[in-house]
Amino acid sequence: MAGQPSPIGQKNKKGQVYTDPWKMMNEAERTPSFFTGSEVIKEAIRRASCDVMIAYPITPQSEAAALIGELFAEGYIGDYFRGESEFAVMSQCAGAAFGGARVFTTTAGPGTMRAMENFPMWAGARLPIQMIVTCRGINSPLSIQPDTLEISYLMQTGMLVWHAETAQDFYDWILKGYMVSEEPDVHLPLALCCDGFFVTHTKDMVDLTPVDMCLPPYDPYRSPVPCMDMECPPVRMMRDPFVMKSNYISYATHASWQQEVWAAVERSRKHAIRWLDGLIDTENTDTDVLVVASGTAVSQSREAIAMLEDEGIQVGLVKVKTLRPWPGEEIREATKHAKHIIVPEFNVAGWLAREVKATIPNNERVHAGPHVCGGMTMPPEIIAAEVKTVLGIKAPSLAGRGG
Amino acid sequence: MSKERIKIAEELFDIMPPEYQDLVKRATFGNEQRGWKDIGNAKELIEEHSLCAGCPESMAFRYILASLPNPEDTVMVGSTGCTSLVFPHVAVHNIHSLFGNQNAIASGLKRALSVRFPGQVKDVVVLAGDGATVDIGLDMTLQAWFRQEKFTTICFDNELYANTGGQESGLMQKGFVAKMAPVGKTFEKVRLPEIARESGCHYVVNCTVSKPNLVEKVIKNAIHIAREIGPTYLQLYTPCILEIGKNSMEGLQEMRDSEKPTERFAYKEYVSEPAKELLAELAAKEKERKAEAKKQLAGQTA
Ligand SMILES: Cc1ncc(C[n+]2csc(CCOP(=O)(O)OP(=O)(O)O)c2C)c(N)n1
Ligand code: SF4
Numbered sequence: 096m097a098g099q100p101s102p103i104g105q106k107n108k109k110g111q112v113y114t115d116p117w118k119m120m121n122e123a124e125r126t127p128s129f130f131t132g133s134e135v136i137k138e139a140i141r142r143a144s145c146d147v148m149i150a151y152p153i154t155p156q157s158e159a160a161a162l163i164g165e166l167f168a169e170g171y172i173g174d175y176f177r178g179e180s181e182f183a184v185m186s187q188c189a190g191a192a193f194g195g196a197r198v199f200t201t202t203a204g205p206g207t208m209r210a211m212e213n214f215p216m217w218a219g220a221r222l223p224i225q226m227i228v229t230c231r232g233i234n235s236p237l238s239i240q241p242d243t244l245e246i247s248y249l250m251q252t253g254m255l256v257w258h259a260e261t262a263q264d265f266y267d268w269i270l271k272g273y274m275v276s277e278e279p280d281v282h283l284p285l286a287l288c289c290d291g292f293f294v295t296h297t298k299d300m301v302d303l304t305p306v307d308m309c310l311p312p313y314d315p316y317r318s319p320v321p322c323m324d325m326e327c328p329p330v331r332m333m334r335d336p337f338v339m340k341s342n343y344i345s346y347a348t349h350a351s352w353q354q355e356v357w358a359a360v361e362r363s364r365k366h367a368i369r370w371l372d373g374l375i376d377t378e379n380t381d382t383d384v385l386v387v388a389s390g391t392a393v394s395q396s397r398e399a400i401a402m403l404e405d406e407g408i409q410v411g412l413v414k415v416k417t418l419r420p421w422p423g424e425e426i427r428e429a430t431k432h433a434k435h436i437i438v439p440e441f442n443v444a445g446w447l448a449r450e451v452k453a454t455i456p457n458n459e460r461v462h463a464g465p466h467v468c469g470g471m472t473m474p475p476e477i478i479a480a481e482v483k484t485v486l487g488i489k490a491p492s493l494a495g496r497g498g
Numbered sequence: 499m500s501k502e503r504i505k506i507a508e509e510l511f512d513i514m515p516p517e518y519q520d521l522v523k524r525a526t527f528g529n530e531q532r533g534w535k536d537i538g539n540a541k542e543l544i545e546e547h548s549l550c551a552g553c554p555e556s557m558a559f560r561y562i563l564a565s566l567p568n569p570e571d572t573v574m575v576g577s578t579g580c581t582s583l584v585f586p587h588v589a590v591h592n593i594h595s596l597f598g599n600q601n602a603i604a605s606g607l608k609r610a611l612s613v614r615f616p617g618q619v620k621d622v623v624v625l626a627g628d629g630a631t632v633d634i635g636l637d638m639t640l641q642a643w644f645r646q647e648k649f650t651t652i653c654f655d656n657e658l659y660a661n662t663g664g665q666e667s668g669l670m671q672k673g674f675v676a677k678m679a680p681v682g683k684t685f686e687k688v689r690l691p692e693i694a695r696e697s698g699c700h701y702v703v704n705c706t707v708s709k710p711n712l713v714e715k716v717i718k719n720a721i722h723i724a725r726e727i728g729p730t731y732l733q734l735y736t737p738c739i740l741e742i743g744k745n746s747m748e749g750l751q752e753m754r755d756s757e758k759p760t761e762r763f764a765y766k767e768y769v770s771e772p773a774k775e776l777l778a779e780l781a782a783k784e785k786e787r788k789a790e791a792k793k794q795l796a797g798q799t800a
């Protein structure tokens with residue numbers, strides 16, 4: 096119950112010490128390790144003091160979800176099972192979170208879409224569930240390839256949505272994500288997204304926090320809504336079930352509830368700024384041309400920028416880390432000097448470019464593209480070609496490459 | 499436990515809503531002998547309801563809430579439908595999230611409560627309509643049973659989608675003419691009690707809610723068995739008087755007519771072997787308790 100002594104310094108049943116999260120993430124010694132993205136998810140969850148993880152197979156997150164099963168078998172997680180579908184899994188996650196558990200799950204592409212009805216419900220019920228989304232195509236014909244289209248749907252659910260670039264982001268943000276989404280003035284679910292395969296299935300050096308340190312357990316009573324465990328009075332939450340009422344009070348209740356969810360997304364801003372060291376990262380924003388990107392597109396842009404630099408063309412970079420909350424102010428400031436803003440994306444719709452356009456003045460500066468989709472990679476050359484095109488420099492025809 | 503958790507600080511007692519004061523003073527939280535006979539003598543765990551006047555669902559709710567063996571440690575899970583109009587008035591924690599996902603919510607909830615309160619009683623009870631249980635939520639209903647999740651599923655079977663205006667449901671009788679069944683339903687009422695048995699439920703009952711003592715018995719059995727052994731299922735006929743064209747006084751008679759030996763809600767029960775053993779144990783304990791009470795009473799009067 097609330098008011099119990101702090102668990103910091105105590106040991107869990109695996110002998111890990113509940114550690115002040117700020118110290119654990121920012122001051123504790125790190126060990127460089129060579130891991131796949133899936134293994135990185137496992138290592139972060141080993142240190143996350145999770146109560147319940149619910150799994151369902153879908154490429155490219157199946158390996159991570161199965162590795163967390165191993166953690167359960169080793170005793171690091173309270174309970175773990177395979178649900179029957181993503182729709183059911185996300186409802187099972189909700190049930191566990193309603194019951195006061197720290198909950199973790201993973202999904203991708205069609206799984207995200209299958210489960211979609213749950214996400215606004217999670218946000219409305221103020222359940223701080225963390226869901227890893229290893230983005231993958233959702234088109235027909237069937238595709239298992241990387242494609243970030245599903246993120247655009249998640250952005251309107253009232254969830255926090257972050258987009259990791261590297262395995263290191265992923266490792267840190269899983270742990271920091273719980274700290275942000277469990278704040279009582281936030282208390283919202285987090286969709287922690289990455290580009291499938293590029294992050295999940297490649298090996299990278301990642302600096303891990305000590306294995307004998309873990310996050311303090313979740314306190315379900317630090318919450319804006321009561322935990323459904325009958326440990327607090329069974330208050331009558333509404334005088335009438337306003338779902339069926341067609342009157343002003345009913346509309347006002349629903350409207351203010353939605354507004355409160357979005358206000359909570361906004362309130363997460365200050366916590367995310369502190370934990371992630373800002374909602375965006377920037378490099379050379381005084382150049383005429385800027386690339387604004389999120390996820391793997393950031394890594395590809397870095398390479399393109401290095402290539403252009405060799406040719407004497409200076410290009411700056413904005414890495415967008417959080418999509419919800421949306422770093423509008425930060426992007427306006429960072430793009431203030433830019434004459435051209437290139438937004439490369441791994442999806443056909445160009446949702447990031449749309450968001451940027453809606454944010455900044457003189458938005459004809461935004462060049463939506465290049466876009467790749469359906470699993471195509473994004474060679475740095477096509478980003479460099481886009482830059483040259485907007486600068487009026489003749490670029491070699493890419494279509495002829497290899498011909 | 500008792501009423502400890504709902505107690506009001508003395509200084510604030512008089513500013514609390516009267517129904518809450520009443521709950522603290524007169525509800526039967528923590529009383530092991532609680533049952534349907536408390537209705538009218540103690541504060542009920544349902545405040546009021548916005549169902550149609552005379553809807554048998556309201557009787558069912560009152561009997562069930564009076565019969566929960568441990569309301570102070572029970573969390574209920576509902577679904578969308580006429581029942582979702584009642585839950586906001588119920589004084590045990592209850593969850594409404596989506597339509598049809600009730601057994602998935604309950605699976606996650608029960609596991610979370612088991613992780614957080616090991617060795618403690620925390621009962622989970624699902625209560626949903628037939629559309630929620632058999633149509634849109636059937637996969638989650640069955641999968642929870644396959645996995646042997648330890649909670650009770652109650653289906654308020656009114657043989658149609660009442661809340662959306664009387665459309666065909668899987669538990670509707672064959673031939674019944676309804677919205678979306680314009681020439682009459684073409685297939686048989688789904689045999690969920692039998693499916694429940696084959697899916698691993700340890701206690702299955704199909705009946706009406708015409709007799710409060712019967713409702714009390716099956717609720718207590720179902721919850722005790724779910725707590726100790728595995729999933730249990732109750733299918734209760736709560737006719738939608740509005741959609742079958744009955745007056746508010748006619749719900750009880752409709753149930754009586756449909757529970758006759760040859761009718762579709764004649765009492766049917768299945769109890770698994772381990773559940774039979776548990777019920778026998780509980781009955782023996784109850785007998786002992788009564789004998790003890792009698793002895794004490796005799797001692798007092800002697
Ligand atoms: C995903 C979804 N589909 C459809 C609905 C519309 N809907 C609400 S209640 C209901 C019928 C409920 O029927 P039942 O479960 O039998 O409960 P009853 O109202 O008969 O008690 C339907 C179809 C919904 N709320 N959500
Ligand atoms: S519509 Fe039918 S089931 Fe719903 S409250 Fe009215 S009588 Fe009861």
Ligand SMILES: [Mg+2]
Nearest residue numbers: 627628658660
């Ligand atoms: Mg119904």
